[in-house]
Amino acid sequence: MFGAVIHAPGDVRYEERPDxxxxxxxxxxxxxxxxxxxxxxxxxxxGIAPVPKPTAIGHxxxxxxxxxxxxxxxxxxxDFVVGGFNPSDNTCPVCRKGAQANCLHGxxxxxxxxxxxxxxxxxxxxxxxxxxxADDLIPSILTLSDxxxxxxxxxxxxxxxxGTSVAxxxxxxxxxxxxxxxxxxxxxxxIAMSRHADRQAVAVGFxxxxxxxxxxxxxxxxxxxxxxxxxxxxxxxxxxTEGARLQAxxxxxxxxxxxxxxxxxxxxxxxxxxxxxVGIKGGPAHVRSYLPHLLDLVLTxxxxxxxxxxxxxxxxxxxEAYAAMDERRAIKVLLRP
Amino acid sequence: MFGAVIHAPGDVRYEERPDxxxxxxxxxxxxxxxxxxxxxxxxxxxGIAPVPKPTAIGHxxxxxxxxxxxxxxxxxxxDFVVGGFNPSDNTCPVCRKGAQANCLHGxxxxxxxxxxxxxxxxxxxxxxxxxxxADDLIPSILTLSDxxxxxxxxxxxxxxxxGTSVAxxxxxxxxxxxxxxxxxxxxxxxIAMSRHADRQAVAVGFxxxxxxxxxxxxxxxxxxxxxxxxxxxxxxxxxxTEGARLQAxxxxxxxxxxxxxxxxxxxxxxxxxxxxxVGIKGGPAHVRSYLPHLLDLVLTxxxxxxxxxxxxxxxxxxxEAYAAMDERRAIKVLLRP
Numbered sequence: 212m213f214g215a216v217i218h219a220p221g222d223v224r225y226e227e228r229p230d231x232x233x234x235x236x237x238x239x240x241x242x243x244x245x246x247x248x249x250x251x252x253x254x255x256x257x258g259i260a261p262v263p264k265p266t267a268i269g270h271x272x273x274x275x276x277x278x279x280x281x282x283x284x285x286x287x288x289x290d291f292v293v294g295g296f297n298p299s300d301n302t303c304p305v306c307r308k309g310a311q312a313n314c315l316h317g318x319x320x321x322x323x324x325x326x327x328x329x330x331x332x333x334x335x336x337x338x339x340x341x342x343x344x345a346d347d348l349i350p351s352i353l354t355l356s357d358x359x360x361x362x363x364x365x366x367x368x369x370x371x372x373x374g375t376s377v378a379x380x381x382x383x384x385x386x387x388x389x390x391x392x393x394x395x396x397x398x399x400x401x402i403a404m405s406r407h408a409d410r411q412a413v414a415v416g417f418x419x420x421x422x423x424x425x426x427x428x429x430x431x432x433x434x435x436x437x438x439x440x441x442x443x444x445x446x447x448x449x450x451x452t453e454g455a456r457l458q459a460x461x462x463x464x465x466x467x468x469x470x471x472x473x474x475x476x477x478x479x480x481x482x483x484x485x486x487x488x489v490g491i492k493g494g495p496a497h498v499r500s501y502l503p504h505l506l507d508l509v510l511t512x513x514x515x516x517x518x519x520x521x522x523x524x525x526x527x528x529x530x531e532a533y534a535a536m537d538e539r540r541a542i543k544v545l546l547r548p
Numbered sequence: 549m550f551g552a553v554i555h556a557p558g559d560v561r562y563e564e565r566p567d568x569x570x571x572x573x574x575x576x577x578x579x580x581x582x583x584x585x586x587x588x589x590x591x592x593x594x595g596i597a598p599v600p601k602p603t604a605i606g607h608x609x610x611x612x613x614x615x616x617x618x619x620x621x622x623x624x625x626x627d628f629v630v631g632g633f634n635p636s637d638n639t640c641p642v643c644r645k646g647a648q649a650n651c652l653h654g655x656x657x658x659x660x661x662x663x664x665x666x667x668x669x670x671x672x673x674x675x676x677x678x679x680x681x682a683d684d685l686i687p688s689i690l691t692l693s694d695x696x697x698x699x700x701x702x703x704x705x706x707x708x709x710x711g712t713s714v715a716x717x718x719x720x721x722x723x724x725x726x727x728x729x730x731x732x733x734x735x736x737x738x739i740a741m742s743r744h745a746d747r748q749a750v751a752v753g754f755x756x757x758x759x760x761x762x763x764x765x766x767x768x769x770x771x772x773x774x775x776x777x778x779x780x781x782x783x784x785x786x787x788x789t790e791g792a793r794l795q796a797x798x799x800x801x802x803x804x805x806x807x808x809x810x811x812x813x814x815x816x817x818x819x820x821x822x823x824x825x826v827g828i829k830g831g832p833a834h835v836r837s838y839l840p841h842l843l844d845l846v847l848t849x850x851x852x853x854x855x856x857x858x859x860x861x862x863x864x865x866x867x868e869a870y871a872a873m874d875e876r877r878a879i880k881v882l883l884r885p
Binding site: 441 | 641642646647649652705776778781801803804805808812821822823824825828830831834
């Protein structure tokens with residue numbers, strides 16, 4: 212089979228790789244229906260994270276189960292499934308607390324931008340879609356593999372609930388998903404911080420009540436203007452740079468919370484937040500915890516997170532997908548074999 | 549009148565000071581019934597925080613209102629009152645969010661280890677005790693001015709709720725109050741980390757289900773032993789040193805929360821907590837938010853936080869109180885004029 216391999220910064224190739232097989236009795240092999248490129252994949256593509264050797268890449272997918280190991284009981288060949296970017300057994304003490312991203316037996320994929328994928332811990336990781344989904348639902352289902360759950364995680368981590376005011380830093384696919392999540396979780400004010408007209412439009416479609424195009428001090432001032440002069444109850448930081456974290460700290464009210472899902476590059480400055488009683492929580496999303504509810508929202512068409520895909524390419528053109536996202540010509544690229 | 553003035557590290561004197569008067573129409577003047585020494589006062593006493601000039605000291609009190617300014621409507625001369633260590637108007641947008649420690653118009657006291665105290669923002673700061681309290685309730689009422697509310701704040705900040713497991717780092721008056729708070733908030737496992745038999749006894753009396761005397765790695769291992777091997781859902785850090793913060797990080801489970809109320813000295817290391825999905829929240833306590841509920845618990849004798857006072861001295865011997873706490877001969881010292 213063929214799949215994407217990153218050889219060096221800027222060098223992603225679609226090349227022949229060994230067919231995945233069942234290695235453990237808890238494995239499944241899935242034939243990919245759709246995959247995509249993540250903002251976090253770009254860290255290596257841009258040379259910010261190292262690429263010590265050629266590595267199969269990708270961690271988002273939905274597809275059809277081709278085979279399962281002897282111990283797998285929750286899914287079977289022929290099932291349409293979606294799974295999170297971080298395989299978890301969903302039964303260990305940490306998973307039982309709802310923190311599946313930190314599963315004691317957590318595992319990883321060997322490259323999901325591929326025609327087939329080996330899924331470790333299949334019972335804990337995969338969720339079966341009850342009926343084969345309509346084709347137009349595929350993009351939204353695919354977002355549940357990462358970005359939609361990650362945006363949701365930012366909102367949950369920051370304690371978004373009915374009546375809260377929320378500001379979202381970052382207008383990539385995760386930030387836009389966070390806007391959608393905040394609205395679904397009952398926020399009354401949802402401020403999308405974005406300078407790009409196309410992304411602003413998606414944010415408004417996802418339920419943003421306000422768009423703030425300014426950044427830095429002017430951006431924080433604009434957020435305060437919309438929140439009784441004090442800042443947002445919850446700020447969702449969906450970028451991962453130090454600048455984004457400082458922007459979040461400037462936009463949150465005293466006593467409020469920052470939900471952090473941008474993969475942090477550099478330290479996390481915290482000092483002054485103690486005196487302001489500002490909370491910080493976040494990390495990799497507990498996808499398996501959120502999947503059932505979010506899949507239900509997608510299948511009933513209550514949410515349409517697949518709108519974040521503004522470019523679709525054949526999987527064989529995965530290198531173009533990276534380039535398009537790197538050059539910000541696309542928010543997020545969907546790939547089909 | 550007389551009151552305590554810190555002149556330099558190790559040098560607290562009981563000396564004549566001007567009688568406080570109503571300076572603003574929102575002020576009250578309170579005649580002190582009881583005051584006390586805070587662990588945070590020791591930072592200056594020990595020379596860790598600076599003492600640039602002789603300064604009236606103390607921020608915990610209960611007493612009887614002597615006079616009020618024209619704008620004060622909530623309390624009147626003769627009322628027995630308790631107030632938090634951080635005056636707040638309780639009406640600004642931040643206070644209305646329950647974050648009174650960060651009141652937009654927040655103020656401070658001019659030394660509460662004194663016979664009389666000027667209380668700014670009296671309506672927002674003071675809570676009237678409905679009846680003059682029995683003398684044996686005075687210590688518990690006094691704890692509401694700081695330590696009991698601060699322990700409560702640690703628990704609230706860490707999300708302690710029914711069924712959670714909690715570890716408390718620090719066995720000073722705040723740590724012990726945090727044990728009591730965790731139990732009141734429904735925690736099913738409450739682990740007090742303490743090496744001192746007298747403090748362990750108070751912790752058990754306050755509802756600790758377990759005591760861990762070990763520290764560092766051994767302490768974290770003991771906490772994990774009691775929490776399915778994964779660490780506590782919530783860790784309450786009630787010291788403020790870097791060592792205490794690292795201990796907290798080692799004791800919390802992935803996906804859990806650290807409640808931080810020890811006044812931080814040094815930076816707050818956070819880096820690795822992102823990948824572990826560990827939340828951090830805390831700061832100065834929102835006393836005015838917690839006071840009504842906690843006063844009710846004290847007056848109905850549901851809780852008895854005054855047990856943390858293991859030494860009582862006349863206010864005139866305030867210097868001895870500092871020495872006793874500095875030398876750890878007392879957990880906390882109550883002072884009466």
